[in-house]
Amino acid sequence: MSIHTSFDPSLVDDNDIKIQEVEVLKSIYYEDFIKEDDDLYRIRIKVEVPDHFEIRIKRQQHQEEEVAEQSTSTTTTLTTDPINSSSSSSSSSSCQDECYPIICLPNVTLGFEYPKDYPSSPPTLMISCCWLSLEEMNQVLEYLNTSLWEEGESVIFRYIEWIKSSMVSFIAKERQQNVDCCIYLSNVPIDFGSPLNEFVSWDHQEGWTSPTSSLPLLLAHNTHESKRVFAQEPHCCPICYIDDDGTKFELFKCGHFICKACLCHMLTVNIDSGSINSIKCTEPCCGAAIEQHLVSKYVSQEHMERYNGQMKKTQGFVACTRCKGWAKVDPNTRSTFCGTCYYSMCMLCTKTWHPGVTCNYEAIQSDRSTDVAQRPRPCPGCSVLIWKFDGCNKVHCVMCDKLFCWLCLQVISGYEHFETTCILFEIPGQRPRFVQTRHDGNVTGICPCSRCGAKVYQYSQNNHVLCFQCKGAIFAVKELLPFSQQDSTIGSVHGFMERPTILGKIEL
Incomplete structure (x- = not known):
């Protein structure tokens, strides 16, 4: 005898609905699904961000007030139309913010506890995140409980999908008046005694005070995920123009990339030629330096040693002459100090540093016979x-x-x-035969000094003249040119203006 049974939905109790939903969620989210208690569960949700999304941080309040004062003083002196004024205000606002492009954010954890009469009654929800404030997380819970809850239906999966695809845009629009391309990290300290902590929790590390403190973690997570996403897609090398899988390329911090073969060749050529300043991003108008860990990854040990040596020289180090280590250069004392062997070297004579004593040179004797x-x-x-x-x-x-x-x-x-004190053009040990003194004698000529351009007067047809301006320039006159009495201011003038020519030094 066979027994036939029929399925009646009305006979399915609430507990069966909860069990079925839990099994479905466990199969979908697997490792991200965590069971805390009989009816308490948590799910880690990877949120999606819009294209060209940014995390922004506002300046400190006193800096904003200074900018506002400058803006006010500017608008009182200039007249602008509404369009230009609006664009100027928008530009000024963006200049006040620190912007960081983001393609991936850390997970959001959604906790839920089933009531006994679920799905007739909504589940109790809890949420935790490191980059949202308590108020923003509470807004998310209010939206889930009011807008997405429907009595008699399993809603947990609906909650998860909304957080995954729409929560970031929702928070951005709430904060930025329908602008979903950025989120501002709050710099307001978290109040751990707030009643909101019953259902919302701020994931934080020791020393954090506000969501702004999570910025280094956000950037590190974004870098890691960017490389993971990049490796899953094919790309074209901008140097050799070869299409290949993303795993055959290296992604730089600046966001540009080249294939690993071209990167290895570029590093080797620049290290061999000593052009370490050319080890940078190959994208035009970028020029970001390539990280040192990438250099060590793609060059041999010998090239890495040469690279480190050249980098040391650009950072103010020189090779120690005693232990072949690296000595720091002190530009003030013109010396070096090696932290390995503790040897100091004079940069001028390459010998042991001699503070207070000049380098090894022959002292100048009092004998003036040698040409100084x-x-x-x-x-x-x-x-x-x-x-x-x-x-x-x-x-x-x-x-x-x-x-x-x-x-x-x-x-x-x-x-x-x-x-x-001293004479400008004289050499020690040498004196001119003729020493001329300033006097109001019989001026027979006038000429400009060929060195300093000052007027030089000839007295009593004496062709050995001295410029009193540069003191020591001896001239001998060869040519005679006419001159007028207006060119002289000393005595009675008659004769010719003389054009001087330097005949050389006059020996004693």
Whole structure:
């Protein structure tokens, strides 16, 4: 005898509906489905974000007030039409924010507890998230309980799908007046004593005070997920133009990419040529530096050592002459210090550092018989040896950027020193035969000094004249040109204006 049974939906009790829904949710979400108690469950939900989505952070309040004051003062002096004023206000608002492009956000956890008479009564909902404030999470729960709940129906799956696909846009529109492309992280400290904590929970780490504190975690999560999504799609290398799977490419921090073969070749060529500054993103107008861990991933150990050496030099290090390690350069003392062997080296003479003592050079003797122009002299500022072959006695050191007198090695600022102490164009040990003094004698000629352009007067037909302006320039006159009495201001003038020609140094 066979027994036939028929299924009557009215005979299905509420407990069977809950069991069926739990089994369906468990099969769909699997690892993200967590059972806390007999009727208490949690599901981790991966939310979707709109295209060109951004996380933004506002400046501090005092900075906004300063910008507002500047904006107010500007609008009181300028007249703008409504369109330009609106666009200017929008631009100013965006300039005040820190913007971070985001393609993936950390999970949102939805907790729910079934009542005994479910689905006649709604489930008790709980939500937790690290990048939303308590108020924003409470708004989400209110929307689920009021807009999506329908008596007599299983609604948990509907709740999950809405959080997954529409919650980000919902929060963005609530905060930004129907703008769903960005969310502002709140910098208001979380109130852990708020009554909202009964149903909403802020996922936080030690030391966090507000949703703004979660920004480093959001950026790290976004970078990791960006690479995972990138690897799932095919791409075309912008260098070799070969299409391949995403796993054959390397994605940079700036968002650009090249294939691994081109990256390896580019790194090797630039390290071999010493052009480590060219190790950067190949996209035009980008130029972002390539991360060091990528360099070590795609070059040999030998190339990595050369790369590290070149990087050390750009960071102010030089190779230690004693242990072959890296010594830090001190630009103030012109010396190096090795943290491995504790050796200090003088950058000027490449010997052991000698503070307070000039580098190894022959001291200038009092004997003036040797031409000083052929002997080096130390700079009074940095002790660098300087050779002077021509020109005046005012010397400029290119190492420490100091001006000093070549004769007495005194640091100077201009030409005033040569008007009272030393002679501008004289070499020590040499004196002119003829020393001319200023006097109101019989002026027989006038000419411009070929060095400084000052007027030089000839007295009593004497062709050995001295310029009193640059003090020490000796001239010998060869040509005679007519001149008028208006060109002279000393005595009675008659004769010719003389064009001087330097004949050279006059020996004693």
